[in-house]
Amino acid sequence: MPPISFKIEKKIPNTLGRAGVVTTPHGIINTPAFVTVGTKATVKALTMEQVKDLGAQVILANTYHLYLEPGDELVCDSGGLGKFMNWNGPTMTDSGGFQVFSLGEAFGKNITKIAKGEQLVVNNGRSFPDARDTADDPSLLITKKLATIDEDGVTFKSYRDGSTHRFTPERSMEIQHNLGADSMVAFDECTSPIAPYEYQKEAMDRTHRWAQRSLDAHIKNKIASAKQGLYGVVQGGRYQNLREESARVLSGMNFDGYCIGGSFTKEDMDAAVSWVCSILPEEKPRHLLGIGEPSDLFGGVENGIDTFDCVAPTRIGRNGAFYTIDGRKNIFNSQFVRDFTPLEVRCDCYTCKSYTRAYIAHLFRSTEMLGATLLSIHNLYFIIHLVDRMRVAIINDSFLTLKADFLKQYYR
Amino acid sequence: MPPISFKIEKKIPNTLGRAGVVTTPHGIINTPAFVTVGTKATVKALTMEQVKDLGAQVILANTYHLYLEPGDELVCDSGGLGKFMNWNGPTMTDSGGFQVFSLGEAFGKNITKIAKGEQLVVNNGRSFPDARDTADDPSLLITKKLATIDEDGVTFKSYRDGSTHRFTPERSMEIQHNLGADSMVAFDECTSPIAPYEYQKEAMDRTHRWAQRSLDAHIKNKIASAKQGLYGVVQGGRYQNLREESARVLSGMNFDGYCIGGSFTKEDMDAAVSWVCSILPEEKPRHLLGIGEPSDLFGGVENGIDTFDCVAPTRIGRNGAFYTIDGRKNIFNSQFVRDFTPLEVRCDCYTCKSYTRAYIAHLFRSTEMLGATLLSIHNLYFIIHLVDRMRVAIINDSFLTLKADFLKQYYR
Numbered sequence: 001m002p003p004i005s006f007k008i009e010k011k012i013p014n015t016l017g018r019a020g021v022v023t024t025p026h027g028i029i030n031t032p033a034f035v036t037v038g039t040k041a042t043v044k045a046l047t048m049e050q051v052k053d054l055g056a057q058v059i060l061a062n063t064y065h066l067y068l069e070p071g072d073e074l075v076c077d078s079g080g081l082g083k084f085m086n087w088n089g090p091t092m093t094d095s096g097g098f099q100v101f102s103l104g105e106a107f108g109k110n111i112t113k114i115a116k117g118e119q120l121v122v123n124n125g126r127s128f129p130d131a132r133d134t135a136d137d138p139s140l141l142i143t144k145k146l147a148t149i150d151e152d153g154v155t156f157k158s159y160r161d162g163s164t165h166r167f168t169p170e171r172s173m174e175i176q177h178n179l180g181a182d183s184m185v186a187f188d189e190c191t192s193p194i195a196p197y198e199y200q201k202e203a204m205d206r207t208h209r210w211a212q213r214s215l216d217a218h219i220k221n222k223i224a225s226a227k228q229g230l231y232g233v234v235q236g237g238r239y240q241n242l243r244e245e246s247a248r249v250l251s252g253m254n255f256d257g258y259c260i261g262g263s264f265t266k267e268d269m270d271a272a273v274s275w276v277c278s279i280l281p282e283e284k285p286r287h288l289l290g291i292g293e294p295s296d297l298f299g300g301v302e303n304g305i306d307t308f309d310c311v312a313p314t315r316i317g318r319n320g321a322f323y324t325i326d327g328r329k330n331i332f333n334s335q336f337v338r339d340f341t342p343l344e345v346r347c348d349c350y351t352c353k354s355y356t357r358a359y360i361a362h363l364f365r366s367t368e369m370l371g372a373t374l375l376s377i378h379n380l381y382f383i384i385h386l387v388d389r390m391r392v393a394i395i396n397d398s399f400l401t402l403k404a405d406f407l408k409q410y411y412r
Numbered sequence: 413m414p415p416i417s418f419k420i421e422k423k424i425p426n427t428l429g430r431a432g433v434v435t436t437p438h439g440i441i442n443t444p445a446f447v448t449v450g451t452k453a454t455v456k457a458l459t460m461e462q463v464k465d466l467g468a469q470v471i472l473a474n475t476y477h478l479y480l481e482p483g484d485e486l487v488c489d490s491g492g493l494g495k496f497m498n499w500n501g502p503t504m505t506d507s508g509g510f511q512v513f514s515l516g517e518a519f520g521k522n523i524t525k526i527a528k529g530e531q532l533v534v535n536n537g538r539s540f541p542d543a544r545d546t547a548d549d550p551s552l553l554i555t556k557k558l559a560t561i562d563e564d565g566v567t568f569k570s571y572r573d574g575s576t577h578r579f580t581p582e583r584s585m586e587i588q589h590n591l592g593a594d595s596m597v598a599f600d601e602c603t604s605p606i607a608p609y610e611y612q613k614e615a616m617d618r619t620h621r622w623a624q625r626s627l628d629a630h631i632k633n634k635i636a637s638a639k640q641g642l643y644g645v646v647q648g649g650r651y652q653n654l655r656e657e658s659a660r661v662l663s664g665m666n667f668d669g670y671c672i673g674g675s676f677t678k679e680d681m682d683a684a685v686s687w688v689c690s691i692l693p694e695e696k697p698r699h700l701l702g703i704g705e706p707s708d709l710f711g712g713v714e715n716g717i718d719t720f721d722c723v724a725p726t727r728i729g730r731n732g733a734f735y736t737i738d739g740r741k742n743i744f745n746s747q748f749v750r751d752f753t754p755l756e757v758r759c760d761c762y763t764c765k766s767y768t769r770a771y772i773a774h775l776f777r778s779t780e781m782l783g784a785t786l787l788s789i790h791n792l793y794f795i796i797h798l799v800d801r802m803r804v805a806i807i808n809d810s811f812l813t814l815k816a817d818f819l820k821q822y823y824r
Contacts, residue, residue: 040774040778040780041771041774042775042778042780042782044780044781044782045781045782045785046782047462047762047766047782047785047786048766049762049766050459069774069777069778070749070770070773070774070777070778074749074750074770074774077750077752078752078768078770078771079752084768084770084771085771086766086767086771337482337486338486338489340489340490340491350459350461354459354460354461354498355498356490356496358482358486358490358496359453359490359496359497359498361482362452362453362481362482362486363454365481365482366452366454366481366482368452368454368456369456369457369781369784369785370454370456370457370458370459372781373457373459373781373785374459
């Protein structure tokens with residue numbers, strides 16, 4: 001039996017959307033589901049007990065970051081990613097391919113994987129130092145390009161000490177085998193949304209060759225491949241024919257699941273997801289990489305996505321932003337200084353059951369670390385439960401009503 | 413019935429030490445007890461659920477800090493200190509008198525309230541930014557003296573914005589009434605351990621006059637004094653005759669309990685505590701302000717102290733230090749990088765039950781906030797449970813054995 005399996009429970013009529021269950025060696029994931037990001041084997045500012053209590057089902061850590069610090073071999077020796085960070089449930093690692101983008105073509109340019117979407121939340125001078133640890137932090141965009149790509153792989157310099165490293169599909173598999181997550185991702189190149197068609201095509205073709213090499217290297221390690229699943233990554237940028245070609249080519253390889261990688265424009269993300277999900281095998285789980293905005297989550301689910309990951313809930317939380325059903329707000333706003341109500345009156349998260357907006361505003365204005373913890377708890381709870389509600393709505397045949405009602409209030 | 417009462421359960425034979433119970437409007441405190449410090453109405457890096465789970469009985473917040481941020485009136489409007497920070501148990505506020513010392517005579521000089529003891533833990537460049545928020549942080553010791561004392565009170569400049577403020581005994585009571593803690597502290601002057609005898613005498617006499625004014629102002633507010641107790645502060649520096657005089661004078665005033673304020677030398681702290689506790693009324697609880705080193709806790713308990721507060725467990729934790737029965741260690745030490753055992757094998761704290769030294773070393777080396785949280789949990793648990801063990805030992809007639817065994821192993 002393969003380490004990762006998927007069962008569809010219910011579909012959204014006349015769409016590609018579905019509710020299902022992903023089964024992993026460390027438990028099930030009820031989908032659609034939001035995957036909590038723990039970049040360096042820690043969900044920033046939270047204990048794993050808090051992460052579990054707020055409703056997280058699965059955690060994704062970043063291969064690139066863990067390779068550099070503390071090293072994949074150390075994580076392996078500790079018993080693997082889950083044991084290292086004290087998380088008993090399902091885990092995922094990514095491929096390192098996004099860093100190929102953020103340290104390479106995007107480096108030094110003010111672009112993100114979503115061309116016309118919201119820009120990254122910029123450090124407002126009051127945030128916490130760990131924000132700088134993510135490779136796509138704007139504060140890093142001041143030095144020269146740190147990665148170069150060739151047919152065989154990627155050579156890059158560490159953001160930590162400038163030392164030179166190399167990732168190939170085979171090396172990415174080896175590192176992810178050491179990390180030991182339930183789901184791994186084939187090594188890919190995440191292109192810039194502003195790259196020309198010719199480059200998107202070239203990078204996509206290379207990503208397909210890397211996908212086959214990743215799969216071969218994965219299967220070759222019989223012990224690891226018996227307990228870890230591998231997802232392929234569909235690329236192709238904004239171009240329908242490339243996206244469809246990528247979905248077709250990868251569907252022909254026997255992956256345990258499929259990721260859809262950036263880049264998109266905000267406007268055509270739903271379309272791009274639907275092009276791809278119309279082609280990918282229905283019986284395999286589909287993960288949309290690095291997407292977490294509420295409108296994108298609804299669009300992704302409607303168009304066939306089962307899981308999502310995104311750093312937004314914790315990153316914006318560390319900067320003082322929080323989600324409400326009436327849209328995103330910022331705790332530094334003066335209206336909250338004497339507001340003795342919870343962040344969200346009808347929210348059942350630990351933060352909302354225990355603390356007021358005035359208290360959290362005080363913590364942020366005093367640069368107290370607890371502020372980041374409390375907003376991270378609320379924001380993760382909000383997004384995870386929003387996707388959980390989508391699942392319930394699919395099963396109850398009310399997804400489109402939930403979508404319309406939520407988005408009308410959130411973006412009004 | 414007074415808001416604060418105390419009952420002795422058992423004494424350490426041939427010493428001044430005792431185990432007892434302090435009863436407050438928000439519950440009891442089994443003594444001896446370590447009081448957890450929540451300077452700005454937050455125990456740094458911890459939720460109140462974590463603080464409760466690790467065994468804290470009572471939290472002390474700093475009047476000076478809360479007066480400046482978010483303001484005592486806001487705390488009052490939120491329902492008082494406990495409700496503001498989501499702590500249902502007993503609370504204390506200090507007088508602001510220590511800041512008179514640290515912003516006044518000690519300002520710009522490399523001295524602390526313990527003359528020959530350990531110096532403050534100095535920021536090693538990897539610690540967290542909230543360390544700067546404490547008025548006695550070394551990074552602040554670069555500008556000029558910020559407080560001046562006269563017979564009526566103290567004028568000081570805010571460390572935040574340079575604005576001028578004034579504390580008098582009456583103002584301190586008014587602020588502490590707004591904060592609404594179960595126990596308050598009379599306004600006092602904490603002198604420098606290197607101040608000459610004449611100044612110690614002068615300051616002590618003034619502190620006695622301020623003690624009476626504090627008591628008068630407290631009693632005058634009938635609503636507040638019905639639900640808040642007031643502790644007087646014994647001063648007198650290193651001089652036996654002054655300490656004894658201070659204890660006698662304050663014993664003549666009807667306080668609900670007594671604090672012993674700095675300054676001491678490390679060598680004569682036990683003696684100074686015993687001079688004072690020989691005189692103070694036996695039936696009133698005694699609190700030793702700002703002391704938390706294991707040897708000092710044993711010495712304090714043996715010489716009649718019921719409660720202690722100190723920022724050390726959380727402050728040293730944020731800097732990577734942690735307590736073990738074999739002494740204090742630092743997680744940055746290279747020996748911990750691949751150490752897959754808990755901080756302390758026989759420790760039952762959340763951190764030790766869930767994470768390894770290698771994982772916590774990774775968090776600190778990656779400047780991940782969770783590291784500060786995990787060491788703060790362990791260190792508070794360690795010190796709180798150490799004092800709890802002293803209580804059990806007193807009741808079991810084995811205090812001196814516990815003291816000898818613990819100190820032999822801890823300081824070997």
